Amino acid sequence: MKGFAALYSRMDQTTRTGAKVAGLVDYLREAPEADRLWCIALFTGRRPRRVVQAALLRDWAAEQAALPLWLFEESYAIVGDLAETIALILPPPSRATDRSLTDWIALIRALPALDEAARKAAILDAWDSLEGMERFLFIKLLTGGFRVGVSAGLLTRALAEATGQPAATIALRLMGNWAPESTTYARLITDPAPQADLSRPYPFYLCHPLESEADLGDPAGWAAEYKWDGIRGQFILRGGTHHLWSRGEELMTDRFPELAVLADWLPDGTVIDGEVLAWAEGAPLPFARLQQRIGRKSVPRRLLAEAPVTLMAYDLLEHCGHDIRAQPYDARRALLQDLIDTVPPAAPLRLSPLLPTTDLAAARAGAREVQAEGLMLKRRASPYLAGRKKGDWWKWKVAPLTIDAVMIYAQQGHGRRATLFTDYTFAVRDGDAYVPFTKAYSGLTDAEFGQITKWVRANTLQRFGPMRQVPPAQVFEIAFEGIAASPRHKSGVALRFPRMLRWRQDKPLAEIATLDELREILRLHG
Amino acid sequence: MVMGDLLTFTDRGIWCAAGDFHIDPWRPVARALLTHGHSDHARPGMGRYLCTDIAAPVVRHRLGAISLDTVVYGEARRIGDVTVSFHPAGHVPGSAQIKVEHRGEVWVASGDYKTVDDGLSTAFEPVGCHAFITESTFGLPVFRWPDDATLAAALNSWWAGNAAAGRVSLLGAYALGKAQRLLRLIDPAIGPVLTHGAIEATNGVLRAQGIALPATQRVTSETRPRDHPGALVLATPSALGGPWARRFSTEGAPAATAYASGWMALRGVRRRRAAERGFVISDHADWDGLTGAIQATGAERVFVTHGYTAVFARWLQSQGYDARPVATAYEGESLDAAEPGGPAEPGA
Numbered sequence: 001m002k003g004f005a006a007l008y009s010r011m012d013q014t015t016r017t018g019a020k021v022a023g024l025v026d027y028l029r030e031a032p033e034a035d036r037l038w039c040i041a042l043f044t045g046r047r048p049r050r051v052v053q054a055a056l057l058r059d060w061a062a063e064q065a066a067l068p069l070w071l072f073e074e075s076y077a078i079v080g081d082l083a084e085t086i087a088l089i090l091p092p093p094s095r096a097t098d099r100s101l102t103d104w105i106a107l108i109r110a111l112p113a114l115d116e117a118a119r120k121a122a123i124l125d126a127w128d129s130l131e132g133m134e135r136f137l138f139i140k141l142l143t144g145g146f147r148v149g150v151s152a153g154l155l156t157r158a159l160a161e162a163t164g165q166p167a168a169t170i171a172l173r174l175m176g177n178w179a180p181e182s183t184t185y186a187r188l189i190t191d192p193a194p195q196a197d198l199s200r201p202y203p204f205y206l207c208h209p210l211e212s213e214a215d216l217g218d219p220a221g222w223a224a225e226y227k228w229d230g231i232r233g234q235f236i237l238r239g240g241t242h243h244l245w246s247r248g249e250e251l252m253t254d255r256f257p258e259l260a261v262l263a264d265w266l267p268d269g270t271v272i273d274g275e276v277l278a279w280a281e282g283a284p285l286p287f288a289r290l291q292q293r294i295g296r297k298s299v300p301r302r303l304l305a306e307a308p309v310t311l312m313a314y315d316l317l318e319h320c321g322h323d324i325r326a327q328p329y330d331a332r333r334a335l336l337q338d339l340i341d342t343v344p345p346a347a348p349l350r351l352s353p354l355l356p357t358t359d360l361a362a363a364r365a366g367a368r369e370v371q372a373e374g375l376m377l378k379r380r381a382s383p384y385l386a387g388r389k390k391g392d393w394w395k396w397k398v399a400p401l402t403i404d405a406v407m408i409y410a411q412q413g414h415g416r417r418a419t420l421f422t423d424y425t426f427a428v429r430d431g432d433a434y435v436p437f438t439k440a441y442s443g444l445t446d447a448e449f450g451q452i453t454k455w456v457r458a459n460t461l462q463r464f465g466p467m468r469q470v471p472p473a474q475v476f477e478i479a480f481e482g483i484a485a486s487p488r489h490k491s492g493v494a495l496r497f498p499r500m501l502r503w504r505q506d507k508p509l510a511e512i513a514t515l516d517e518l519r520e521i522l523r524l525h526g
Numbered sequence: 527m528v529m530g531d532l533l534t535f536t537d538r539g540i541w542c543a544a545g546d547f548h549i550d551p552w553r554p555v556a557r558a559l560l561t562h563g564h565s566d567h568a569r570p571g572m573g574r575y576l577c578t579d580i581a582a583p584v585v586r587h588r589l590g591a592i593s594l595d596t597v598v599y600g601e602a603r604r605i606g607d608v609t610v611s612f613h614p615a616g617h618v619p620g621s622a623q624i625k626v627e628h629r630g631e632v633w634v635a636s637g638d639y640k641t642v643d644d645g646l647s648t649a650f651e652p653v654g655c656h657a658f659i660t661e662s663t664f665g666l667p668v669f670r671w672p673d674d675a676t677l678a679a680a681l682n683s684w685w686a687g688n689a690a691a692g693r694v695s696l697l698g699a700y701a702l703g704k705a706q707r708l709l710r711l712i713d714p715a716i717g718p719v720l721t722h723g724a725i726e727a728t729n730g731v732l733r734a735q736g737i738a739l740p741a742t743q744r745v746t747s748e749t750r751p752r753d754h755p756g757a758l759v760l761a762t763p764s765a766l767g768g769p770w771a772r773r774f775s776t777e778g779a780p781a782a783t784a785y786a787s788g789w790m791a792l793r794g795v796r797r798r799r800a801a802e803r804g805f806v807i808s809d810h811a812d813w814d815g816l817t818g819a820i821q822a823t824g825a826e827r828v829f830v831t832h833g834y835t836a837v838f839a840r841w842l843q844s845q846g847y848d849a850r851p852v853a854t855a856y857e858g859e860s861l862d863a864a865e866p867g868g869p870a871e872p873g874a
């Protein structure tokens with residue numbers, strides 16, 4: 001595990017892509033093959049499931065450290081990460097071991113078969129032989145919370161460099177439904193003829209935000225569509241079976257059973273890139289309706305009726321079994337149109353309409369009316385690329401909704417910002433009262449957070465655990481992407497993606513929004 | 527006559543009524559006793575000052591022409607109705623715990639301290655007392671410092687690795703204390719050592735009073751990195767993040783950066799700094815250091831200043847101490863400190 005811990009530290013402590021790739025290449029060349037496979041699995045989100053409850057781990061760690069639980073909790077509030085808190089408060093190890101990453105994961109996977117006492121003994125024993133980053137990673141794996149700041153693209157690059165294969169080949173190998181328990185490094189990465197996996201999706205092409213319309217040049221070279229606000233998905237029909245993949249490479253087929261009928265109408269060897277939308281009577285339903293279906297593996301009949309979905313098709317990647325990604329957008333789109341024309345209008349598939357490019361700004365302004373996030377602009381001559389590549393696909397989001405509000409609570413950040421107050425609760429005015437309606441914790445610079453932290457320290461009215469009540473004085477402009485009615489909240493609303501757009505030191509408290517104004521925004525945009 | 531507390535906390539600092547003086551005051555007073563020269567403890571504007579002979583040169587360097595008297599460690603001084611003496615705090619050279627005695631009652635204001643011997647400062651000595659004023663900068667059980675040998679090995683292998691790759695090593699540390707401590711941990715055989723002006727100024731003051739430090743060169747506007755291949759550059763934390771540090775990076779060989787601070791024990795802080803390395807080293811006591819030091823005083827009453835005051839005081843209460851948090855203007859170790867020209871270095 002030492003090698004893996006060193007790799008993780010390198011990934012964790014640099015933001016330089018070059019350094020990350022170099023670190024990965026070294027590891028993927030030198031580590032034992034079994035560890036390489038687990039590294040790839042962990043870096044692509046295939047982590048072992050949680051085998052012990054977090055609360056138990058906390059209790060055992062506090063017990064080992066001979067500390068009361070409240071002190072553990074106070075420490076956790078500052079550190080901001082359970083695994084790290086445990087790793088830090090445990091006494092130093094009494095001995096050293098040199099077990100491999102694969103070995104430790106095998107130990108973790110054997111835990112569910114043990115009774116609680118044996119499980120505890122095995123974990124305490126492991127803690128007592130691990131130190132620093134190794135101990136931290138072991139606990140992350142125990143809690144199923146392992147994450148690393150390495151994108152799929154970066155891992156692909158490193159694997160390509162380490163093995164001498166083209167990056168596109170590696171990207172295809174890494175996609176799909178493989179598990180480290182049931183394959184080997186050789187089969188996944190290096191074997192010359194990998195099993196043709198009928199379910200395997202293509203890497204998604206991702207767009208960049210457009211800064212200015214002027215970057216496009218001649219609008220005639222571009223196709224404009226709405227940027228639909230649903231779940232990006234790839235619909236695959238091969239060998240008579242269909243699959244639906246999310247952008248996060250998650251298989252969503254069973255979550256959206258209504259798409260199964262498309263297999264009756266589309267030809268075999270079809271791969272469509274599109275957006276899954278909750279849809280009724282020719283228009284999208286609010287995102288909140290779709291959200292009800294996201295968390296579920298299977299769908300009750302009631303929900304199927306309340307939030308039926310459709311696939312809004314953007315692009316055709318495979319046609320009659322041929323990979324057509326290299327063809328220009330216009331050609332792919334024409335084939336897609338032909339396919340969709342053969343599908344009855346009642347089927348859950350529609351073509352994302354093209355918008356006139358003569359007045360893009362007007363089209364963008366109209367996006368909110370159809371509950372779209374803005375526009376997608378695609379170069380008509382462009383192939384379908386893999387990953388986030390600049391230049392051919394742009395997203396041009398509608399301006400966010402905004403509201404001026406006052407901070408009434410502040411909470412210390414954790415992790416990166418453990419020493420600053422960064423999480424604020426905001427309120428609108430209702431007569432003489434201030435009604436909290438949202439929290440936000442991003443959008444300011446470190447310098448601004450520093451200034452506000454000083455102010456919070458000097459103006460605390462009351463403490464509630466890590467939360468401090470402050471006088472209503474600091475006014476902020478809050479931006480958000482959507483709003484929905486929410487009976488669970490005192491204000492009656494819930495915002496989507498709220499963040500601080502700016503600190504309005506120029507704005508007097510009297511000018512913040514009222515609860516009535518907030519309700520009006522809900523009426524217009526909810 | 528009914529006596530109040532021997533030391534009390536006012537809006538100016540820690541006050542001794544019976545001796546009519548303040549310890550580490552943050553607003554102007556007639557007579558100030560200083561635990562050490564960090565700028566959150568040693569501020570300008572006091573009528574007269576008293577500190578240890580070892581702390582005095584830095585205090586003079588930072589505060590300029592002041593009326594300053596000195597004592598040696600352990601020397602007893604009569605001030606008003608009380609007897610005061612200064613005892614090693616192990617924080618930075620000359621740092622002291624100030625013991626105040628009045629009719630058999632003993633109070634100790636410890637300023638900043640650490641209990642491990644850094645080989646630079648006079649080593650911390652426990653002082654028995656009835657009431658103890660402690661800092662709590664790292665007063666959580668997640669803070670536990672590695673020993674100096676482990677640190678030196680990590681530091682030197684990092685530097686040597688960068689030097690071999692043709693990269694300059696930039697290391698961020700406070701100008702007083704931390705920087706000199708690092709200088710004594712590094713292996714000067716690896717390469718040349720350059721310093722930021724604020725650090726070199728402090729080095730000069732300490733060398734002049736006889737403290738041995740390896741050879742260093744001050745970075746000036748003429749310094750070109752290619753003249754110093756494989757150099758280690760010691761800079762203040764604020765300089766490291768700014769334009770000053772950019773000159774050490776070249777195309778293909780960006781400088782490697784690291785910070786040396788107790789906060790580097792936290793992964794989130796390391797990530798926020800985006801430094802390639804974080805060395806966990808502090809001139810403040812870690813959890814075991816704080817709890818051990820307090821126990822060794824035998825004190826019944828403990829006043830907890832700068833740091834995790836509320837949590838640490840609650841822990842002490844649970845251990846049977848009469849403890850309470852106290853608000854002061856001391857700042858503890860900070861990574862976000864701006865450091866204009868050295869003397870105004872905010873608390874360390």
Ligand SMILES: [Zn+2]
Binds near residue numbers: 637856
């Ligand atoms: Zn201090």
Ligand SMILES: [Zn+2]
Binds near residue numbers: 562564617638873874
């Ligand atoms: Zn200090």
